[in-house]
Amino acid sequence: MSISLKKDRIQYLYMGHLVLRVAPSAFSKLFDRHYNGGFKAALLKEKDKFRELKDEKIITNAQWQQLNTITDDDTDNPCQCLDTGLLLILVKSLTGIKIPPWRPSALDTSVGADLYRVEFYLNYIINKKEETTDDAEFYEKLKDVAQSIERLGGSAISEEQNQVHGYLDNDEINQVINLIQQQKDINSSEDPIPNDRRESINRKVNKWRTQDQHFVSTIASQMVMEKIRENACVVLTGESGNGKTMTSRHLVLQLNRDEGFEIVVIKRPAELVKFRRRFKKQVFIIDNFCGRFSADQKCIAEWAIHMDHFEEIFKSSEDLRFIMTCRKQVYNSKQFSKIFRNTKMFECKLLSQSFTLSKKEKRTIASKYIGDDNMRRLDEDIVDDIESFFLFCQLRNNSSVKNQVDFFKEPIRLLNTELQNMCDTDEWAFFILTLLVVFDNKLDKRLFHQITARYNRRGVFRLWIA
Structure with missing residues (x-):
């Protein structure tokens, strides 16, 4: 049975196909050129290094298992048994190739620049919440990553990836979906952040x-x-x-x-x-x-x-x-x-x-908050003379004041009015706001337990005194 998927979903999966299924073959060719004896030799010589990477939690348990389950049957192309994230780590650790931290120019076709692109699109695939790629970004990204993989792996890789994105068959689609999930699981496993x-x-x-x-x-x-x-x-x-x-x-x-x-x-x-x-x-x-x-x-x-x-x-x-x-x-x-x-x-x-912000920049920023029409009603000097400009814009954005121009002209008066309205209509809200000010926006939960206990025993008026 044919799997029915929307075009933007297929395009996302095809990006995954290139990065997770085609790229490992390119890494095999890359090791042939940059490691004496190729990746097969690295598997034999670098066992201590692999253990060090494992002990330092640079590679995960799952990736360690990948390295240790490669068999003689896999030695024709052992890179195919490893995920792209692991291969990137091994390239950085074993070959001395420098991957730039910043996006290289389109004219930079060095090995490091192409590895940057593979790593960038791997992160794109793993972290894209919607798991779709629309036409506006697909064709540019496809060209970028496909050419990078081709340069890393040579003509043989060009033939391997030379299939139209719409023609991934059902088995390939399922394989890509599984590989993406596997890479996401690896990325989140042993995350040092709870x-x-x-x-x-x-x-x-x-x-x-x-x-x-x-x-x-x-x-x-x-x-x-x-x-x-x-x-x-x-x-x-x-x-x-x-x-x-x-x-x-x-x-x-x-x-x-x-x-x-x-x-x-x-x-x-x-x-x-x-x-x-x-x-x-x-x-x-x-x-x-x-x-x-x-x-x-x-x-x-x-x-x-x-x-x-x-x-x-x-x-x-x-x-x-x-x-x-x-x-x-x-x-x-x-x-x-x-x-x-x-x-x-x-x-x-x-x-x-x-x-320092220029007058033009300040007015452009203020327009984002109050609109162009309101900006035209404000004197230029009013905006330019405002101290703590960004804080002021945020306050206006969080304010319920309807007359936005008046807010810029008389902010203190309008804020006083809002606070008085809060005090008159919702005493608890005003009380909580006062607590936040007194405690510098850092309230300990235990404080509320104490307040509740006092309120239950003594009543609300003693709560305010305490």
């Missing part, structure tokens, strides 16, 4: 993608991205509302979308060491990493403990980026300077002239 934490990160990243629809690329954001390309560790400094958080989130989303970096949101320095995966492109991000309003002594001390380890990680990892945000007063504090002054941390000063 499942609940991974889900939390995914929720945050999805929320950032929604918020990012308002983001406007500026000269400053482009300059920060250039510094991220050049430096493993970048910190964005400035005052509250300067766009540190918004810009950092936009840039990690861009690294994920355009370069295939995995986004890892961390809270503590130890998590960088714990969640790091060698041979995996990762971008770590942390907001207000040494204190929100002032330098946090405990937090800085925790960073100091791990500093030597960080230096070693970043020295040997081209496929790792670390993006942090920090308020100016924290970054310039004596405690901070004492710990971080000798580190290779590049500072992007969003308050400096180089990163």
Whole structure:
């Protein structure tokens, strides 16, 4: 019986066919050229290296099983017995071929550039939630990955992949579906990030993608991205509302979308060491990493403990980026300077002239929030004179004020009105908001247990006093 699938689903599966079924043969040819004796020789000579990769959890248990179940019958083309992700790890470990961390130009047809493309499309196949590829992106991606695999494997590979994407038969479709699921399982197995934490990160990243629809690329954001390309560790400094958080989130989303970096949101320095995966492109991000309003002594001390380890990680990892945000007063504090002054941390000063938004950029950003018609009703000086511009735009976006122009003209009066309305109509909501302010947006769950107990015994008025 013929399997009936939509065109965009078939196109996605054909991409999987190239990356997961055709590419392993190309890796076999690649080892013939770049490893003395080819991959068969590597299987015999590099057993200690394979064990080291296993012990360091660079390869998973499932991939270790693949290596150990290759039989004499498979020796004609043992690469066919291994998944593409494992083959990429082995190429990096055994051949010395350098895979660039950044997307190569279309004119770059070097071996490293072609391996980058295979790895990029492997991540595309594994991480694409919808498991479909529409016409707009399919033909460009098909040409890109097919030519890369052909250059890696030669004419024999060209013949193997030379079949029209619409003609995958039922058996091939089922094989590709199974291979994709297998690769997804391998990718998620032995993930150093616990499942609940991974889900939390995914929720945050999805929320950032929604918020990012308002983001406007500026000269400053482009300059920060250039510094991220050049430096493993970048910190964005400035005052509250300067766009540190918004810009950092936009840039990690861009690294994920355009370069295939995995986004890892961390809270503590130890998590960088714990969640790091060698041979995996990762971008770590942390907001207000040494204190929100002032330098946090405990937090800085925790960073100091791990500093030597960080230096070693970043020295040997081209496929790792670390993006942090920090308020100016924290970054310039004596405690901070004492710990971080000798580190290779590049500072992007969003308050400096180089990163200052132009009047045109501010008006373009504001238009995203209030629309072009409302922008024409605002004097240019009003927008230009607003301090903490990004925070202001966010407040407007979260506000229920109907007259958006008035919000920009008289924000304090309108916010006071909203707070008074909340207090009059929903005392509990106002109370919770007050708690969030008092506790700097960090409420311990135990506090609510205590409040409930007091409320039950003494009544609501004593709750407010307590």
